[in-house]
Amino acid sequence: MDARNILLCGLGGQGILFMTKILAQTALAKGFNMMGAETHGMAQRGGSVISHLRLGEVENSLVRTGSAHILLALEKNEGYRNLPFLSNGAKMFVNAETDDFPVEAAKAFLKKNQVTYHTIPASALAEDLGAPLSSNLALLGFFSAFDEGPVSHDELRATIENISPDRFKDNNLKVFDAGLQRGRQKRGK
Amino acid sequence: MNREEILLGNGAIALGLLEAGCQVVTSYPGTPSSEILPEVIRLVKSEGLHTYVEWSTNEKVALDNAFAASITGKRAACCMKQVGLNVAADTLMSAAYQGTVGGLVIISCDDPGPHSSQTEQDTRFMARLAKVPVLDPSTPQEAREMAGLALALSEEFRIPVILRPAIRVCHARQNIAFNPIEENGPKASFEKDPQRWAATPKFRLTLHGELNKKLEKIGKRFEELPQVNFHNLEEGKSYPLGIAAGGVPFAVVRDILMEEKRDDIPLLKLGAPYPFPRSLADEFLKACDRILVIEETDTLIEYLFGERKKVLGRLSGHVPAEGELVPQVIHGIINRVLMELTLPPLPEDEDGEALALVQQLELPVRRPTLCPGCGHRAAFFAIRKAQPKAIFTSDIGCYTLGLNLGAVDTCLDMGGAITMASGFYHSFSQDDIDQPIVATIGDSTFFHSGTAGLINAVYNDARFILVILDNLTTAMTGMQPTPALGTRADGSQGKAVSLERAVAGCGVDFIEVVDPYGTKDMSDTLKRAFEYVKEPQGGIACIIARHPCIIAYREEAIPEKKKVAITDDCTDCNFCLDRFECPALYHDEELERTNINRQICSDCGVCLQVCPKGAIVEVEA
Numbered sequence: 001m002d003a004r005n006i007l008l009c010g011l012g013g014q015g016i017l018f019m020t021k022i023l024a025q026t027a028l029a030k031g032f033n034m035m036g037a038e039t040h041g042m043a044q045r046g047g048s049v050i051s052h053l054r055l056g057e058v059e060n061s062l063v064r065t066g067s068a069h070i071l072l073a074l075e076k077n078e079g080y081r082n083l084p085f086l087s088n089g090a091k092m093f094v095n096a097e098t099d100d101f102p103v104e105a106a107k108a109f110l111k112k113n114q115v116t117y118h119t120i121p122a123s124a125l126a127e128d129l130g131a132p133l134s135s136n137l138a139l140l141g142f143f144s145a146f147d148e149g150p151v152s153h154d155e156l157r158a159t160i161e162n163i164s165p166d167r168f169k170d171n172n173l174k175v176f177d178a179g180l181q182r183g184r185q186k187r188g189k
Numbered sequence: 190m191n192r193e194e195i196l197l198g199n200g201a202i203a204l205g206l207l208e209a210g211c212q213v214v215t216s217y218p219g220t221p222s223s224e225i226l227p228e229v230i231r232l233v234k235s236e237g238l239h240t241y242v243e244w245s246t247n248e249k250v251a252l253d254n255a256f257a258a259s260i261t262g263k264r265a266a267c268c269m270k271q272v273g274l275n276v277a278a279d280t281l282m283s284a285a286y287q288g289t290v291g292g293l294v295i296i297s298c299d300d301p302g303p304h305s306s307q308t309e310q311d312t313r314f315m316a317r318l319a320k321v322p323v324l325d326p327s328t329p330q331e332a333r334e335m336a337g338l339a340l341a342l343s344e345e346f347r348i349p350v351i352l353r354p355a356i357r358v359c360h361a362r363q364n365i366a367f368n369p370i371e372e373n374g375p376k377a378s379f380e381k382d383p384q385r386w387a388a389t390p391k392f393r394l395t396l397h398g399e400l401n402k403k404l405e406k407i408g409k410r411f412e413e414l415p416q417v418n419f420h421n422l423e424e425g426k427s428y429p430l431g432i433a434a435g436g437v438p439f440a441v442v443r444d445i446l447m448e449e450k451r452d453d454i455p456l457l458k459l460g461a462p463y464p465f466p467r468s469l470a471d472e473f474l475k476a477c478d479r480i481l482v483i484e485e486t487d488t489l490i491e492y493l494f495g496e497r498k499k500v501l502g503r504l505s506g507h508v509p510a511e512g513e514l515v516p517q518v519i520h521g522i523i524n525r526v527l528m529e530l531t532l533p534p535l536p537e538d539e540d541g542e543a544l545a546l547v548q549q550l551e552l553p554v555r556r557p558t559l560c561p562g563c564g565h566r567a568a569f570f571a572i573r574k575a576q577p578k579a580i581f582t583s584d585i586g587c588y589t590l591g592l593n594l595g596a597v598d599t600c601l602d603m604g605g606a607i608t609m610a611s612g613f614y615h616s617f618s619q620d621d622i623d624q625p626i627v628a629t630i631g632d633s634t635f636f637h638s639g640t641a642g643l644i645n646a647v648y649n650d651a652r653f654i655l656v657i658l659d660n661l662t663t664a665m666t667g668m669q670p671t672p673a674l675g676t677r678a679d680g681s682q683g684k685a686v687s688l689e690r691a692v693a694g695c696g697v698d699f700i701e702v703v704d705p706y707g708t709k710d711m712s713d714t715l716k717r718a719f720e721y722v723k724e725p726q727g728g729i730a731c732i733i734a735r736h737p738c739i740i741a742y743r744e745e746a747i748p749e750k751k752k753v754a755i756t757d758d759c760t761d762c763n764f765c766l767d768r769f770e771c772p773a774l775y776h777d778e779e780l781e782r783t784n785i786n787r788q789i790c791s792d793c794g795v796c797l798q799v800c801p802k803g804a805i806v807e808v809e810a
Contacts, residue, residue, distance in 0.1 A: 002448075011555065013789070020362075024195050028364050034195065035328070036362035039304070047557040059328050059440035061361035064516035065540035077552045084543035109546050123788070132788050 003056035004150050005063040009082050010074030010095075012039075012049050015136035019072070020051040022140060026151040026159040027055050037061035048078055055150060070148060072139055074122070076101050089114045093143045095122040095135055118146065120182050129178060131171045138179035145183025153180055192367040196228075198358040201329035201365050202296060203228035205336030206266050209292070212374040213241045213258035215251040217637065218666035219270030220305035221359035222298040226268060227667075230679050236370045244669055244678045247603070247637040248273035252280040252295065256349075259293035260386065261377035264340050268296040271312050276603065276638070278315065281349070285319045286396040287385055288347040288403075291375070292340030295321075299355040301437075301486045301513040307585070307602065309511060311487035312353040316463055320400055322407050323351040323463050324417065325436040327443075329363040331460065335417065342410075346403050355485055357437040357513075408464035417460030418469055422476045430530055431477035432523070433457040433470075433490055438483040441519045449535050465493040474499060481507065481526050485514055501526060559590045561773040562747055562791030564736025565658050568705035569596035570769055570799065572627055572656060575715035579625040579654075582609040586631040587665045588658050593770045597629070604638025606630040611642070611651035618652075625719065626653035632688060633663035633671045640695055647696035647729055652722045654715065655697075655731045658705075659688060660738035668741045692731050699730040706736055708798045739791060751794025751807050758804035759783050769799045 006023065010016050017038055024034050037052040052063045065084045069091070073079030076096040083106070086092065092110075094101050096119045102110060110117060122138035131137075137160070144153030157176060164172045196204065202225050206214060216226040226242060233240045241258075245251035248269040255267035269277065274297040281295065297315070300306040316323035324339055326332035332354045339350040384392045411418055422428075432454060434442045439458050446454055457473045457480075459466070474480065474496060482491045482502035491502040501507045508514070508522055520538055527534045559566045569591040572581070583589060583597040584606040591597040599609055610628035617624040630639055635657050643655070663669040670676040675685030692700050699721045705711045711734060718730035739746040759782040765774055766783065774796065777784035783804075796805050 012557070021195075024362060028193065028195055032364075034362070034364055036195075037357060038197075038360045038362065048555045058444055060437070060444045060516060061328075061357055061363075062441070062516050064445075064520060064538070065543070066517075066538050077550075078555075080550050081547055081552050083547060084540040086543070103550065105549060106546060109542065127788070 003054050003058045005068045005087070006053040006055070006070045006072070007063055007068045007082055007085050008051040008053065008072045008074075009078040010049055011078065012047050014049070014074045015133065016049045016051050016074065019136040019140050020053055021163065022156060022159050023053055023151065025163060026155045029159070030151060030155065032150065033057060035059070035061040048081065050078075050082060070143075072143055074135060074139060080106060083109065086113060086115055091115070091146070091148050092117040093139060093146075094119045095139050097121050118142070118183070118186060120179060120186075122179065125178055125182065126175050129171070129175050131175050134172060134175040137172050137175040138182075141176035141179025141181075142183040145180050145187055193364055194367065195362050196329060196365045197224055198329035198332050198354055198361045198363070199224035200228040201333035201363065202336050202352070202354065203232055204365065204367070205333035206294070206340070207232050207236070207238060207240065207370050208333075208368055209337035209340045210264050210372070210374050211240065211266050211292075211340060212263040213255060213265040214268065215243050215245050215254045215265075216268040217245055217248045217251050217273055218663055218669045219273050220666055221300055221356040222268050222270045222273070222296065223666040223669070224359070225296060226678060232370070233679070238370065238372050242678045246672060248277040249280055252277040252284070255293060256280060256284050256289075259289045259291045259343075259349075261291070261379050262375045263291040263377060264293075264344070264374060265291060266294045266296060266336070266340075269298070270306065271297050271299045271310055272307055272602070273297070274312060274315050278319075281315070281319045281321070284349050285321045286393055286400055287388065288396075288399070289343050289349055290347065292343035293349045294336060294339040294343060294352050295349055296336075296352045296354070298359050299353055299486060301355055304356055309486045311485070311489065312351060313463060313489045314487055316351045316353070317489065320404055321349050321351055322404075322411075322461065323353055324461050325353050326358050326460065327436055327440040327458075329358060329361050330365060332358050333365065335460070338417070342407070346407055348400070348403050348407070353436070355437045404464045408467065411461045411464060411466040412469045414461060414466075418458065418466045420455060420457040420469065420473050422455050422472065426476065428453070428455055428477045429532055430479050430481065430526065431455045431457060431473055432481045432483060433459060433473065433494070434483045435459040435462050435490060436485055438485055438514050438519060441514070441516050442483055442523070445516065445520055445523065445535070451535070459490055462490050462493065470494060479526075479530060481523070483508060483514065483519060483522065556593065557590060558593055558770060558772050559587060560739050560791070561771055561789050562739040562793040562795075563587070564660055564705050564734065564739075564746070565591060566594065566769065566771060567708055567736070567795045568629075568656065568658055568711060568734040569594045571705060571708040571711035572596050572629070572715060573768060574708070575712040576625050576627050576654070576719065579627045580613055582606045582613065582626065582628045584630040584634050586634050588629055588631055591629060594768060603634055604630070604642050607639055607646060607655060608642035610653040610655070611646035611649065614651040614653055615649070627656060627715075628653055629656045629658055631664075632657060632659040632661065632673060633669070635688070636672050636686070636691070640691060643692070643695040643697065643729070651729065652727065653729060654718045654722060655729055657688065657692070657731065657733045659733050659735040660741070661735070662738045662741040664738045664741065668738070688733060692733070697729050697731045699728065700733065701731075702733045702735055704736055705734040706793070706795055708795065747791060747793050749794070750792040750810070751797065752792055752810045753785060753790070753794060753796060753805055754808045755783050755785060756804050756806055758802050759800075760802055760804075762802070764801055765796060765799050765805065769796055771796060
């Protein structure tokens with residue numbers, strides 16, 4: 001199998017690493033080899049954070065520009081910032097209000113490169129559920145509704161159940177399920 | 190099935206050390222090396238091992254300790270970031286001459302980019318300078334194997350060995366299968382041999398001769414170490430272009446050539462580049478008309494090839510001389526060379542349009558900032574208010590971000606806040622200029638490199654205010670304990686070293702401890718300190734601004750939550766945004782005034798003390 005390249009981006013403190021861990025752990029359980037690259041240190045103090053995840057027989061952990069198949073953006077500007085990574089035909093999942101993404105200037109680019117994008121107000125959704133810091137799980141649940149692979153929502157859910165600390169487990173699953181629900185509604189349209 | 194885990198590169202290194210029977214691991218935290226020791230501790234606990242671990246006060250101290258362990262016959266490792274090796278360089282140079290008994294690996298993690306460092310220096314050149322072998326892994330899995338290889342080589346040739354993982358190895362994650370770990374280390378014994386272990390210059394000449402002989406032998410070994418040094422030339426075939434690479438760039442080049450099915454370009458991997466595997470390199474030179482060298486971050490392999498006409502790289506201008514060699518950069522380098530040599534190019538990367546679009550969108554620049562609720566912010570606000578005209582020398586840690594508040598003017602190296610403050614003082618006082626100076630340094634950094642500079646400053650009668658920003662942890666690198674806490678690396682209890690007593694021991698007589706959350710208190714103390722600094726009988730005034738780190742001590746850091754709001758009294762003057770720079774305060778375009786981002790506000794309430802118009806007020810929770 002050719003490598004599957006996934007990018008996750010947002011701001012320091014939004015839980016990008018946890019979201020990556022869930023995806024990676026799920027892929028490992030399915031028998032994929034994986035390489036990932038993370039941001040640590042100074043940049044974690046509120047700066048732009050990007051996490052690379054590559055599934056398959058690869059040695060280098062970084063996704064090259066023009067070769068990401070999936071982009072999960074917890075913040076729309078960070079989503080724009082990482083557009084150069086998208087491959088032709090990539091799928092993009094963005095934490096934003098529907099009419100707030102994409103801006104006019106980006107539409108032509110996304111169309112030309114046949115990028116499909118879906119938006120979910122993940123922050124608002126998580127806050128409504130009393131878990132304002134869990135927008136990462138809302139976005140991940142939303143993404144899983146679209147069956148873009150290589151892992152299914154049931155598999156992701158099982159990982160969340162396994163690796164969440166006990167005191168956050170119920171909340172994490174609740175937010176993930178709510179994201180999934182939104183995704184299914186959107187897909188149904 | 191064997192146990193398999195997704196490990197950070199630093200975790201894979203920890204595993205490799207323990208699999209190889211490493212009995213002693215010392216470290217000072219620094220990105221990208223910080224997770225090695227915690228991962229060692231995690232595995233030591235889960236496997237029930239007896240490995241000795243410590244957070245040392247600095248890298249030189251760490252290496253001295255590991256070296257002593259090695260000459261008792263134990264296998265030892267010492268972990269640090271690349272600039273930490275500068276601090277430990279004194280030990281490294283001498284230890285290379287004296288040699289080892291048990292295996293000793295120095296793990297020095299490089300930071301091409303740089304992502305979280307002062308420089309992009311290349312540890313492989315430190316190995317060359319000290320005349321010790323260096324291993325350069327491409328992946329976490331290889332770093333794990335090389336950790337064991339380094340210990341074995343060190344023991345066989347009685348020489349310290351450097352393992353140089355770059356940040357994309359340290360902070361890469363990979364699935365790693367575990368092998369059983371057994372403890373089988375020798376018991377400590379020290380054979381006295383003063384001509385070696387306490388060698389005077391006369392014997393150092395002998396030791397240098399021994400070292401040179403060792404290097405010659407190791408160079409030969411590196412020619413026959415196919416797991417780390419190899420090429421894929423076909424017998425008798427010649428090529429217009431070959432690529433030589435090591436470390437992370439090797440993994441990138443290998444992936445690109447595989448993806449593009451370019452088996453017309455042979456690859457020489459140098460995972461053990463020094464001492465240089467000459468005959469292997471010569472085979473490659475002979476078979477290829479041109480060789481492109483892709484290495485991070487400097488020109489070690491390029492220099493060692495010594496064939497300027499055939500070899501392309503940084504010296505020939507084909508590879509950028511600074512910055513990280515990310516895949517798209519390497520793709521571009523290979524393509525440029527292919528086109529120059531009129532060879533078939535790789536498919537063009539089409540990211541130009543996207544980059545132009547990103548430019549056009551003028552996205553907000555996300556600079557790192559101190560966290561909402563951070564005590565350092567309150568301290569910097571008070572410092573700037575009390576001493577607006579001072580020169581602000583600072584240091585390495587989260588608090589470097591005080592530059593966002595206009596309260597940091599310099600950041601040179603570990604401990605530089607204090608030594609630069611004394612240097613500034615003497616330079617100005619020489620010309621009778623009365624220049625106020627406020628130095629800021631963190632608690633861990635003070636223990637690392639502060640005391641020698643402070644003793645020097647006291648002794649030479651420098652006058653400045655020293656603010657030790659004491660957040661009771663080593664925050665930037667991931668909340669490692671400091672000597673002042675008494676908690677050791679593995680959570681066991683040690684003896685706490687009082688910061689106040691350490692400062693007093695350096696000869697400082699004015700020492701006051703304040704909680705910077707009370708910015709008025711802090712300002713008043715600063716004013717008293719300034720008076721003391723100016724008195725003929727005065728001296729250096731030290732203020733310990735103590736407030737627990739908001740991340741390490743979430744509960745204790747904010748004992749009394751205060752919900753704040755902004756009233757219509759806000760005149761949009763931006764004073765709070767410029768001088769307090771809390772990420773929870775932002776300019777609201779619709780309201781045309783400052784507003785509060787509830788999602789990230791920590792309810793610390795410090796901003797209540799900031800607004801000159803009194804427009805930030807406390808409201809019912």
